Structures are given as C-alpha cells and as structure tokens.
Amino acid sequence: xxxxxxxxxxxxxxxxxxxxxxxxxxxxxxxxxxxxxxxxxxxxxxxxxxxxxxxxxxxxxxxxxxxxxxxxxxxxxxxxxxxxxxxxxxxxxxxxxxxxxxxxxxxxxxxxxxxxxxxxxxxxxxxxxxxxxxxxxxxxxxxxxxxxxxxxxxxxxxxxxxxxxxxxxxxxxxxxxxxxxxxxxxxxxxxxxxxxxxxxxxxxxxxxxxxxxxxxxxxxxxxxxxxxxxxxxxxxxxxxxxxxxxxxxxxxxxxxxxxxxxxxxxxxxxxxxxxxxxxxxxxxxxxxxxxxxxxxxxxxxxxxxxxxxxxxxxxxxxxxxxxxxxxxxxxxxxxxxxxxxx
Amino acid sequence: xxxxxxxxxxxxxxxxxxxxxxxxxxxxxxxxxxxxxxxxxxxxxxxxxxxxxxxxxxxxxxxxxxxxxxxxxxxxxxxxxxxxxxxxxxxxxxxxxxxxxxxxxxxxxxxxxxxxxxxxxxxxxxxxxxxxxxxxxxxxxxxxxxxxxxxxxxxxxxxxxxxxxxxxxxxxxxxxxxxxxxxxxxxxxxxxxxxxxxxxxxxxxxxxxxxxxxxxxxxxxxxxxxxxxxxxxxxxxxxxxxxxxxxxxxxxxxxxxxxxxxxxxxxxxxxxxxxxxxxxxxxxxxxxxxxxxxxxxxxxxxxxxxxxxxxxxxxxxxxxxxxxxxxxxxxxxxxxxxxxxx
DNA sequence: TGTTAGCACTCGTGCGTAGTGAGTGCTAAC
DNA sequence: GTTAGCACTCACTACGCACGAGTGCTAACA
Numbered sequence: 001x002x003x004x005x006x007x008x009x010x011x012x013x014x015x016x017x018x019x020x021x022x023x024x025x026x027x028x029x030x031x032x033x034x035x036x037x038x039x040x041x042x043x044x045x046x047x048x049x050x051x052x053x054x055x056x057x058x059x060x061x062x063x064x065x066x067x068x069x070x071x072x073x074x075x076x077x078x079x080x081x082x083x084x085x086x087x088x089x090x091x092x093x094x095x096x097x098x099x100x101x102x103x104x105x106x107x108x109x110x111x112x113x114x115x116x117x118x119x120x121x122x123x124x125x126x127x128x129x130x131x132x133x134x135x136x137x138x139x140x141x142x143x144x145x146x147x148x149x150x151x152x153x154x155x156x157x158x159x160x161x162x163x164x165x166x167x168x169x170x171x172x173x174x175x176x177x178x179x180x181x182x183x184x185x186x187x188x189x190x191x192x193x194x195x196x197x198x199x200x201x202x203x204x205x206x207x208x209x210x211x212x213x214x215x216x217x218x219x220x221x222x223x224x225x226x227x228x229x230x231x232x233x234x235x236x237x238x239x240x241x242x243x244x245x246x247x248x249x250x251x252x253x254x255x256x257x258x259x260x261x262x263x264x265x266x267x268x269x270x271x272x273x274x275x276x277x278x279x280x281x282x283x284x285x286x287x288x289x290x291x292x293x294x295x296x297x298x299x300x301x302x303x304x305x306x307x308x309x310x311x312x313x314x315x316x317x318x319x320x321x322x323x324x325x326x327x328x329x330x331x332x333x334x335x336x337x338x339x340x341x342x
Numbered sequence: 343x344x345x346x347x348x349x350x351x352x353x354x355x356x357x358x359x360x361x362x363x364x365x366x367x368x369x370x371x372x373x374x375x376x377x378x379x380x381x382x383x384x385x386x387x388x389x390x391x392x393x394x395x396x397x398x399x400x401x402x403x404x405x406x407x408x409x410x411x412x413x414x415x416x417x418x419x420x421x422x423x424x425x426x427x428x429x430x431x432x433x434x435x436x437x438x439x440x441x442x443x444x445x446x447x448x449x450x451x452x453x454x455x456x457x458x459x460x461x462x463x464x465x466x467x468x469x470x471x472x473x474x475x476x477x478x479x480x481x482x483x484x485x486x487x488x489x490x491x492x493x494x495x496x497x498x499x500x501x502x503x504x505x506x507x508x509x510x511x512x513x514x515x516x517x518x519x520x521x522x523x524x525x526x527x528x529x530x531x532x533x534x535x536x537x538x539x540x541x542x543x544x545x546x547x548x549x550x551x552x553x554x555x556x557x558x559x560x561x562x563x564x565x566x567x568x569x570x571x572x573x574x575x576x577x578x579x580x581x582x583x584x585x586x587x588x589x590x591x592x593x594x595x596x597x598x599x600x601x602x603x604x605x606x607x608x609x610x611x612x613x614x615x616x617x618x619x620x621x622x623x624x625x626x627x628x629x630x631x632x633x634x635x636x637x638x639x640x641x642x643x644x645x646x647x648x649x650x651x652x653x654x655x656x657x658x659x660x661x662x663x664x665x666x667x668x669x670x671x672x673x674x675x676x677x678x679x680x681x682x683x684x
Numbered sequence: 685t686g687t688t689a690g691c692a693c694t695c696g697t698g699c700g701t702a703g704t705g706a707g708t709g710c711t712a713a714c
Numbered sequence: 715g716t717t718a719g720c721a722c723t724c725a726c727t728a729c730g731c732a733c734g735a736g737t738g739c740t741a742a743c744a
Contacts, residue, residue: 027736042688045737062694063736142480142496152494154484158506237579238598241591249583249591256580256598369707384717387708404723405707 003079004054010035011047012056013080016068020317023244025065070282070316073294077279077320084321086329093119094330100337105129105157110233112310112334117236120326122314125265127232129157129300129307129338132193138184141176141213149176151217155192157338165216179210183217195221232262243315245292254289259313277328282316292316296323298331301338310334345421346396352377353389354398355422358410362659365586367407412624412658415636419621419662426663428671435461436672442679447471447499452575454652454676459578462668464656467607469574471499471642471649471680474535480526483518483555491518493559497534499680507558521552525559537563574604585657587634596631601655619670624658634658638665640673643680652676 004012014035018026028041028048048066051057056072068076086094098111109128116124134155144150149165186203187195200218207214237259246252277298283291294316301307310331312323346354356377360368370383370390390408393399398414410418428436440453451470458466476497486492491507528545529537542560549556579601588594619640625633636658643649652673654665 025736029736040688041736042690043686046687049738059737061696062738063696063734065736137486138484140482140484140494142482144479144496144500150496150500152482152496154486154492154494158486158492164500235602238595238602241595241598247591249589249594252591252594253580253583256583260577260580367707371707382717383707384719385715388716391709401708403725404709405705405725407707 003075004051007037007039008047008051009080010037011044012051012068012072012076015048015051015057015066016072016076016080019068020319023317025060025067027065030065068317070284073281073316073320074284077281081320081324083328084319084325086322086325090119090322090326091329094326094333098337100157100340105134105338106231108334108337109308109310112330113233113235116310116312116326116330117239120312120314120319120323121236121239121242122312122318122323123234123236123240123259124310124312125232125234125259125262126310127265127308130193131155132191133301133305133307134192136187136190136192136195139180139187139217140184141180141217143171143173143176146170149213149216151220153192163220165213165220167212167216169212171213175210176213179207179213182207183214192221197222232265234259234262234265240314243317245315245317251292255293255313258287258289265311276331277324279320279324294318294320296320296327298327300331300334302335307338308334345417346393349379349381350389350393351422352379353386354393354410354414354418357390357393357399357408358414358418358422361410362661365659367402367409369407372407410659412626415623415658415662416626419623419666423662423666425670426661426667428664428667432461432664432668433671436668436675440679442499442682447476447680448573450676450679451650454672455575455577458652458654458668458672459581462654462656462661462665463578463581463584464654464660464665465576465578465582465601466652466654467574467576467601467604468652469607469650472535473497474533475643475647475649476534478529478532478534478537481522481529481559482526483522483559485513485515485518488512491555491558493562495534505562507555507562509554509558511554513555517552518555521549521555524549525556534563539564574607576601576604576607582655582657585659587657587659593634597635597655600629600631607653618673619666621662621666636660636662638662638669640669642673642676644677649680650676 011031014031015026018030018034028044031044031048032039032041048057051072052059052066056069056075057066058069060067094115098108100108103111106128109126113124113126116126134157136153136155138154140152140154142150142152144164147167147169149167149171151163151165183203186206187199190199197218200221204211204214204218237256240246240255240259241252246255277296280295280297282294285291285293285295290313292315293313295311295313296318297309297311299306299309310327312318312327314323353373356373357368360372360376370386373386373390374381374383390399393414394401394408398411398417399408400411402409436457440450442450445453448470451468455466455468458468476499478495478497480496482494482496484492484494486506489509489511491509491513493505493507495505525545528548529541532541539560542563546553546556546560579598582588582597582601583594588597619638622637622639624636627633627635627637632655634657635655637653637655638660639651639653641648641651652669654660654669656665
C-alpha cells in the first residue's frame with residue numbers, strides 16, 4: 001500500500017492523527033501508549049528520526065515532539081488514510097435538499113456552501129453549475145422601455161439570467177414574439193456550451209428581419225458564458241479563526257483575504273476536473289496565502305464534463321477522512337439534484 | 343453645539359481623534375502638544391477627569407491615558423464631528439457604476455459591498471433593493487416540462503427572479519399566453535409591495551379559467567416578497583483583522599460570525615429607515631458580538647420608502663468622518679442608479 | 685541486526701523579581 | 715481658574731531560574 005513498512009506506516013498515521021487531534025507536536029512517549037505495538041519509546045524515536053530523514057516529519061525544535069510535514073500529509077492522504085464514514089447525523093445535515101428548480105442553481109450553490117461549512121467546521125467554497133452545462137430550453141424577448149429588450153434565457157435549471165439589451169430603436173412586440181419562437185426552436189435542447197459562434201451565425205442569418213436583437217443576443221451569449229463562471233460562494237470563513245494555528249490575526253488575515261478574493265478558486269476548481277475528489281496540501285497550493293491550508297475539492301454534475309465544484313478550506317492539520325467523505329457526499333447530492341432537473 | 347464648553351469639546355475631540363489614529367490610550371502630555379490651547383498638561387488632566395466623571399472617557403488602569411467610552415463616541419458623532427470630505431480618489435473609486443439594468447439589482451448590491459469595503463478598509467454590508475420597492479412591468483408564464491410553469495417577473499430593474507410552479511396537470515401554451523397578458527395588464531406599473539392580497543384576489547377571480555396557475559403565483563408572491571429581503575451582501579470581513587483590537591482571533595471570531603450570519607443586519611437595516619445616515623456605537627448594537635464595533639449605515643432609493651440599505655462595520659475606534667461621508671456618497675450613488683432605471 | 689534502557693543534553697515554558705516609565709491625582713502656590 | 719511639583723500606580727519588559735518534555739546517542743541485550 002505504501003512506500004513505508006507497516007510499522008512506519010502505523011507511526012506516521014499515529015503522529016498525524018494525534019497531531020490533528022491536539023494541534024501539538026507529538027512525542028515518542030505519548031505514541032507508545034497510543035499505538036499498542038509493544039515497542040518502546042526508544043524504538044519509536046528511531047522510527048520517527050527515519051521518517052524525518054524521509055521528509056515526512058519535522059521538528060519545531062530539539063526538545064519538541066514531531067509534526068507532520070506537507071509531504072507527510074500527502075503520503076497519509078494518498079496511501080495511509082482510510083476514508084471516514086459519515087454519521088447518520090452528518091448525512092442528514094448534508095442531505096437537506098435545495099430544489100434546483102424552485103430555488104435556482106445559484107441558490108443551490110449558496111446553500112451548499114453554507115451546509116458544507118456548518119457540517120465540517122471549516123471554510124467552504126462552492127461554484128454554481130456553469131451555464132455551459134445547462135440545457136437551453138427557451139429564450140423570451142420581452143419589450144422593455146421603448147428601445148430595449150429583456151432577453152430571458154430559460155434552461156433546465158429554470159431562469160439563468162435576464163439581460164437587458166439596448167437596440168437604439170423601437171421594436172415591434174409581434175416581431176419579438178416571432179423571434180423568440182424561432183430562436184427557441186433552433187436552440188432547444190442544446191447545452192449552452194454547445195452554442196457555438198457558427199450556430200449563432202446560422203440563427204442570425206435566418207432571422208434576417210431582426211438583425212439587431214439577434215446580434216445583441218449572440219454577442220451577449222458569447223461574453224456571458226465564460227464570465228458567469230467566475231462567481232463563487234464562500235462560507236464559514238469565521239471557522240478559520242477557531243483553529244489554534246490561526247489564533248493570531250496576522251496569520252489568519254491573508255487566508256481570509258484569499259477566501260474573499262474568490263477568484264483564486266476559479267482556477268483551482270477548474271484545473272483538476274478529471275479526478276472526482278482531490279486534495280491540495282499546504283505549499284502545494286498556488287496561492288501563497290494558503291500555504292498553511294489544505295483544500296479538499298470535488299466536482300459535481302457529471303464525471304467527464306463537471307458542471308461545478310465545491311471545496312473545503314482548512315488548516316493542513318485537517319480531518320481529511322471526514323472532509324473527503326463529506327465533500328464526496330455533497331458532490332453526489334448536487335449531481336443528483338442537477339440530474340433530477342435535466 | 344454641544345453640552346460641553348468649548349475647551350472640553352476640543353479635548354474630547356482631540357482624545358478621540360488621537361485614539362482613532364493610534365489605538366492607544368492618550369495622555370495629557372501628548373494632548374497639550376497636539377492642541378495648541380496654551381494650557382498645561384495639568385489643566386488638561388483636570389478637564390479629562392471631568393470628562394471621565396461625565397462618562398465620556400475612561401481609564402484602562404490608573405497609570406494609563408484616557409480612552410473614549412461609547413458615550414464619548416456618541417457625543418463626538420452627534421455634536422463634535424465634522425463630516426470629512428472625500429478625496430477625489432475616494433469619490434472616483436466609489437463612483438465606478440454598476441448598471442442596474444444590465445447587471446441587475448442584486449449584482450449592484452454585491453458590487454457596492456465590494457467597493458465600500460475596499461474604499462473604507464472596514465467590513466461592509468449591503469442589502470439589495472427590496473422587491474417591494476420595484477415596479478412591476480410584466481409577468482411571463484412559460485411552459486416548462488409537462489406540468490410545470492416558469493413564472494418570470496419583470497420589473498423596472500430587469501428580471502427579479504424566475505420561479506418554477508408545479509401545477510400537477512398539463513397546461514395549454516395559448517392559455518398561458520393569455521394569462522400572462524391579462525395579469526401583466528392588471529398589475530402593470532404597481533410597486534411590488536403594493537400588490538396586496540385583495541388585489542391578487544381580484545386578479546385570481548378574473549382569471550377563473552386558470553385558477554391553478556394564478557393561485558400558485560399569488561401564493562408565491564405572498565411568500566416571496568418578505569423572504570428575498572433577507573439576502574444581504576457582506577464583504578471586507580478580513581479587514582476586521584487588520585484592527586489591533588481584533589488582533590486576537592478569539593475576539594475577532596464572534597464578529598466574523600455575526601457578519602456571516604447576515605440575518606442580524608436585516609433587522610438593523612430596517613429599523614431606522616427614517617434618518618438617512620445613522621451610527622450605532624458599541625453596546626448600542628443589539629448583537630452582543632458587535633459590542634466592540636460600530637456601524638455606520640444609510641438607506642438608499644428614496645427617503646420615505648427606502649429600497650435598501652448599506653453599512654460599514656468597524657471597531658468603535660472608527661474613522662467616523664470618512665465613514666459617514668463614504669456611506670452617504672455611495673447611498674446617493676445607488677439611489678441615482680435606481681432612479682435611472684425607474 | 686533490531687530493540688531497549690540509560691543518560692546527558694536541548695530548549696521552550698512558566699514564574700517570580702526588579703526596574704522602567706508613562707501617566708495619573710493631589711496639593712499648594714500663583 | 716491655572717499650573718508646577720511630587721508621590722504614587724501599574725502595565726510592560728527583561729532577566730534569571732527551575733522545570734520538564736522530548737530528543738539523540740551509546741552501550742547492552744535478545
């Protein structure tokens with residue numbers, strides 16, 4: 001299973017789990033009690049020294065116990081960790097469903113962030129399903145003031161967004177109705193992401209009698225799809241301050257700033273869409289502000305073409321087992337919710 | 343102007359402004375340098391003792407300088423303070439407009455929160471214009487799956503929200519169109535808040551041939567209007583940690599929690615709609631978590647019937663002059679933006 | 685060869701003491 | 715009413731010291 005022999009494995013696990021529990025360096029004495037291996041503290045010290053040479057543990061100072069390094073956590077997560085089981089209570093709290101249909105996909109994401117934060121006691125980040133993965137159903141052009149048109153796009157997840165298009169000249173309501181029907185018919189059932197410039201060009205050509213509206217809509221769609229994705233919901237940032245490693249505001253502040261600048265996460269949530277759940281530990285994070293944090297993330301909404309992502313942000317000293325289980329569970333929940341509305 | 347004589351006034355102001363600057367208790371020596379009144383430190387000590395008796399200053403311990411009390415800040419804000427002028431830079435940063443029409447009222451609020459936080463370096467809270475203050479323009483019922491209808495309400499600020507109504511039986515598209523037109527005609531130009539149960543009942547009666555849709559819509563509106571108002575955008579919470587009084591995470595944590603539980607503010611932002619800008623200092627705040635904070639708030643969108651509110655949350659040791667000016671300025675901006683779209 | 689007991693050593697932590705200085709309140713003189 | 719003088723208070727800092735948790739090393743043992 002691991003690149004270590006069984007005993008080192010056990011010791012690494014014990015050090016990490018003890019440290020996760022207590023936030024303190026853990027010493028050989030304490031360990032020999034904890035894991036009933038029938039070996040003396042001295043032996044454990046030898047093993048720990050070896051683990052330190054291998055780069056999995058470190059030493060705050062000579063007379064202190066051991067602390068896991070980022071590499072130690074990495075090995076632990078990859079090879080040692082057994083994913084935790086969620087308690088029925090945890091499941092129940094995460095199951096509270098938000099109907100995508102009645103509340104909309106954005107509210108769904110917002111609510112998921114709240115749930116994730118409150119269940120795990122860490123900070124959470126959730127991106128709403130990206131519009132590109134939604135199914136186009138209708139577009140409705142609604143006259144709005146004299147020279148403006150409100151374009152409402154309806155998808156399988158309800159209304160995605162309305163947009164006022166200014167056309168600079170008055171319009172005929174009948175024409176708009178006709179246009180609405182025509183465009184709706186042409187695009188019905190497509191993924192918004194599959195609505196390419198060529199397709200739009202075809203539609204534009206067909207609607208020759210309403211060039212302005214249709215071109216404004218096309219322009220909007222082209223810009224709209226990539227932009228909306230940037231929106232991300234963050235919750236539970238105050239939980240960061242509960243962690244002893246962030247007891248000093250000066251250390252916590254950059255983390256909170258990074259969380260507020262949610263843009264950082266759009267990268268993150270996009271980059272590894274392949275795997276279903278992934279963990280980024282400490283200095284593995286691109287953002288320097290998060291070098292003391294770990295991120296447990298997952299995508300939801302289809303394995304090959306994920307619709308969105310969710311993540312937990314906590315200290316590297318994180319309860320990975322629970323975190324991973326929770327993230328996976330909620331991701332399944334969101335995927336199911338989206339599929340229900342498909 | 344004040345209940346104090348001119349010198350006490352000057353001393354109170356000097357103590358407060360010095361303390362706001364430095365976050366340290368201020369002593370008589372330092373003051374006599376600061377304000378060139380030609381009086382000795384001893385005199386200032388006497389005056390400060392008097393101000394302490396009056397409850398405007400306090401004493402961390404015998405050998406420390408004076409610190410303003412909440413009452414001191416209150417007097418300062420009410421009677422002593424001169425509102426600060428915004429620099430051209432500050433104005434420029436707060437003027438960056440978000441078009442209500444193209445981005446929608448919710449984005450407008452979100453963006454305002456971001457601006458307010460970044461300009462003031464405090465935390466900010468902004469509630470979007472409450473739907474009740476928006477003008478109804480149209481409703482469109484759009485067929486959605488077999489037994490469902492998507493109701494889209496269009497207001498002067500664009501699409502407010504779409505809602506899927508499940509009716510349990512199939513519907514006719516023609517009927518829905520007819521219904522859309524009828525309801526739109528009946529409600530056109532009303533404030534959403536003026537759409538009373540009686541009015542809805544009339545409309546329901548008139549649309550006898552489509553009882554289910556219309557009643558579902560009426561039920562939704564009744565619940566929708568009060569609920570959506572709860573939504574509030576918070577930003578700049580990380581700024582709290584910059585303040586020395588919140589250098590310890592244990593003191594900062596409750597504040598951040600209170601900010602995340604934005605519900606607390608819905609009360610606040612509603613309660614004093616009469617005045618245009620108001621300040622709540624320290625223990626004046628209902629939430630105990632905010633007893634170390636002050637809130638500078640304002641409403642926007644019409645004096646008598648405000649549409650929404652915005653606020654700054656910072657330590658009691660806040661730059662009130664700037665804060666008040668900034669909040670007022672941004673409130674004007676939002677009011678103007680809403681009026682443009684009316 | 686791996687394990688263990690023994691032991692010296694390191695170093696962070698807690699604590700009591702002393703010194704320092706900013707700032708006060710009081711008193712008496714102006 | 716104002717001010718100089720002065721004793722007093724008390725947070726803050728530094729220093730020294732003892733304590734103890736935990737280590738690394740060595741030598742003996744299975």
